[in-house]
Each structure stands twice: as structure tokens, then as C-alpha cells.
Amino acid sequence: MILVWGLLQDATTRSVCDCLARLSARVAFVNHADIARTKVRFTSDGADSYRLTCRDLSYELAEMSAAYLRPYDHRDYGDYVKPGDEAPMVGSAELVHHLIGAWAESTAALVINRPSAEASNHSRRRTFSPVDSPFPHRL
Amino acid sequence: MILVLSSIIDEAAAAFARELASDATASLITCTDLACAALNLHHPTFDASTITVTGETISVGRLAGVVNLLPVVLPDELIFYDEAEREYQAAEIHALLTFFLSSLPCPVINRATATSLTGPFHNPLGWRQLARSLGIAVSRIAMRSDAFANPFTVPADGGSIEVECLGNRVIAPSGTVADAQTLTLARHGGVEYLRAVYVRDASGDVRYLTAHTTPDVKSPPTRGAIADYFAARRP
Numbered sequence: 001m002i003l004v005w006g007l008l009q010d011a012t013t014r015s016v017c018d019c020l021a022r023l024s025a026r027v028a029f030v031n032h033a034d035i036a037r038t039k040v041r042f043t044s045d046g047a048d049s050y051r052l053t054c055r056d057l058s059y060e061l062a063e064m065s066a067a068y069l070r071p072y073d074h075r076d077y078g079d080y081v082k083p084g085d086e087a088p089m090v091g092s093a094e095l096v097h098h099l100i101g102a103w104a105e106s107t108a109a110l111v112i113n114r115p116s117a118e119a120s121n122h123s124r125r126r127t128f129s130p131v132d133s134p135f136p137h138r139l
Numbered sequence: 140m141i142l143v144l145s146s147i148i149d150e151a152a153a154a155f156a157r158e159l160a161s162d163a164t165a166s167l168i169t170c171t172d173l174a175c176a177a178l179n180l181h182h183p184t185f186d187a188s189t190i191t192v193t194g195e196t197i198s199v200g201r202l203a204g205v206v207n208l209l210p211v212v213l214p215d216e217l218i219f220y221d222e223a224e225r226e227y228q229a230a231e232i233h234a235l236l237t238f239f240l241s242s243l244p245c246p247v248i249n250r251a252t253a254t255s256l257t258g259p260f261h262n263p264l265g266w267r268q269l270a271r272s273l274g275i276a277v278s279r280i281a282m283r284s285d286a287f288a289n290p291f292t293v294p295a296d297g298g299s300i301e302v303e304c305l306g307n308r309v310i311a312p313s314g315t316v317a318d319a320q321t322l323t324l325a326r327h328g329g330v331e332y333l334r335a336v337y338v339r340d341a342s343g344d345v346r347y348l349t350a351h352t353t354p355d356v357k358s359p360p361t362r363g364a365i366a367d368y369f370a371a372r373r374p
Contacts, residue, residue: 044281
């Protein structure tokens with residue numbers, strides 16, 4: 001199965017999905033705009049396991065043979081709710097990005113592209129908070 | 140000159156910069172300094188670059204080292220910009236620091252990469268995966284994006300082992316396998332400084348939990364090790 005994580009409104013992602021459909025490939029499309037309804041559960045009992053759930057669809061990422069990842073800044077979506085001043089720095093959407101990124105870095109599947117390979121494209125990235133930030137809340 | 144790069148709220152960093160300055164030329168530098176004074180970066184002739192430190196313009200070639208205590212540039216660092224402007228400026232300064240810290244010819248503890256300002260990984264999962272790939276036993280953890288409980292929190296029962304290394308040397312050996320494992324992790328991660336945390340499982344075996352790439356300058360042994368590190372590299 002091939003994981004596609006992005007927006008169908010994006011012509012590139014749409015063309016990838018169209019090509020995969022023509023090839024009758026098994027595709028797990030996860031709409032990035034559904035980030036508020038996307039969950040990832042990571043466990044490490046024995047082998048590492050990443051369970052990705054979006055609405056009523058659920059996938060074990062270890063079953064993916066390939067992935068095309070095209071994430072966006074979830075704060076640009078209409079349903080984004082700005083966290084309050086006392087909210088933890090790492091919210092659910094950030095954790096989805098962290099965990100899918102961690103899976104993409106470690107999996108043997110073909111990933112286009114692993115986050116580290118395109119990191120320099122994001123040198124001006126908006127400052128998502130790292131899980132390891134020393135600051136428990138905003139300054 | 141040694142620069143201590145830190146957050147504007149990091150009082151320990153400011154104290155450490157004063158401590159370093161008693162023995163060598165050293166100065167604290169923050170995002171405020173970077174934004175408010177001239178920093179001229181050149182590519183490909185990086186040697187021609189200059190930075191302004193406490194009002195003085197100096198060549199990057201005069202920098203003897205950098206202690207990088209800034210894992211991320213948060214918009215809230217940039218209080219002198221309008222609030223609407225801070226996020227964009229933070230991203231710009233992040234990009235600038237990535238180039239600056241990865242280009243400097245002097246020792247940097249730790250050097251920035253495209254992934255993180257203080258090392259090769261954006262979050263502790265990357266270090267955990269590196270540890271696993273190196274055959275280091277890791278602790279079992281679980282994370283849920285919808286109900287986050289930090290799995291890298293050190294247990295309160297005091298059973299953890301913390302090992303710091305700097306420049307391929309363990310600062311205060313624990314006498315366990317964690318010492319060699321931390322050195323291995325730092326070497327393969329390409330960092331000068333690493334603080335790795337281990338826990339014991341039910342069998343008493345040491346298992347890797349997490350790692351930190353920002354030096355703990357509240358710790359006197361760490362401060363001493365950093366001072367020694369630069370003293371040993373003084374021309």
C-alpha cells in the first residue's frame with residue numbers, strides 16, 4: 001500500500017493520485033486538511049509501531065511500501081484554533097507531523113521525500129515547537 | 140572570542156558567558172543582538188563575513204568558538220518587533236543562524252544542521268532511532284498525538300543515569316555501559332556535546348531513554364568541561 005498525505009486541491013498531489021489510480025495501486029490517501037481529525041499512536045513493544053487514524057480510516061504504517069508526503073502548515077486551515085497562552089507548546093497537529101516524520105525517517109519504505117532530505121527547503125520554516133523544547137510554554 | 144548564543148531569558152547562559160569572560164574573551168549573544176546590529180554573511184567567501192558583538196564589528200575568523208544554547212528561535216524572543224511580524228522574523232533568523240552556525244570554521248557546541256539548530260534531529264525520536272540503529276538497547280515508550288504525555292520524561296524515582304560527553308570525552312563517567320554508548324551516539328550523530336539519559340528496566344539492564352544537545356550550563360562540571368574544551372583549542 002502507498003501512503004499519500006497531502007491535499008487533492010494541490011495539482012501535484014492530485015496528479016500522483018491519478019497516476020496511482022491508473023496503475024490500480026493500493027493507496028491510503030490521508031487528507032492533510034483533516035489534520036484536526038488525524039491521530040497517530042506510536043508504541044514500541046517489540047518493533048516500533050505507528051498507527052495512523054483519520055476519521056474512520058486506520059492504517060499501520062509498517063504496512064506501507066511507499067509514501068508521498070506533502071504536508072502543509074495546518075495553521076492556514078479554516079478550522080485552526082489558536083491555542084491559549086497556557087496551552088502546551090506541542091499540540092496534536094504538531095505531534096502528528098513529528099510522528100509521521102519519525103516514521104518516514106526510519107522506515108524501509110520508499111519515501112518521497114524523507115523530511116531530512118528536504119530540510120533545507122524549510123530553512124525559513126515557521127517555528128514549530130520541537131518536542132524537546134526547553135520552554136514548557138511560550139516565553 | 141567565544142560566543143555564548145542563548146535565549147533572551149536564559150539567565151544561566153548570561154552567567155556562564157560572564158564566567159567564561161574571566162578567563163578568555165567571551166560574550167553573550169542573543170537574537171536581539173543579531174537583529175539589532177549588523178551581521179554580514181558572505182557566500183561562498185564566508186571568511187569575509189563579520190558579526191557585531193557588543194558594538195564591535197569583528198571578522199568571523201576571530202571567533203574561537205560558539206556555545207550554542209538556542210535550540211529554536213521562538214517568535215516571543217523578538218519582542219522588539221510588532222507582534223504580527225515576529226513569526227516571520229523568527230523564521231528568517233532561524234535560517235540565518237542555520238547558515239552561520241553551520242559555516243563557522245571554529246568549534247561550535249553544537250553545530251546547526253538543516254534539521255535543527257543544535258544538532259542532526261528535530262526531536263528526541265531521531266536520537267532514539269539512531270540509538271536503535273547502533274544496537275543500543277532502548278526503553279519502551281508510547282506516544283499519542285491526541286493525548287500527549289511526554290514519554291521522554293525522566294522517572295521521578297531517581298533510577299535514571301545521565302551521561303554527558305563533550306569532544307569525545309565523558310564529563311563525569313557513570314561507570315556503566317551508558318558512557319560508551321553516549322560517546323557512540325555523539326560520534327554517529329556528529330555532535331560535540333550530548334547529554335543522554337538512560338533508565339534501568341525490570342532486569343536492571345541499562346536502556347537508552349532520550350538525549351539533549353543543548354549543554355546544561357547550570358551544571359558546574361559541564362561549565363568546567365566547556366572551558367577546558369576551548370582552553371585546549373586555544374592557539
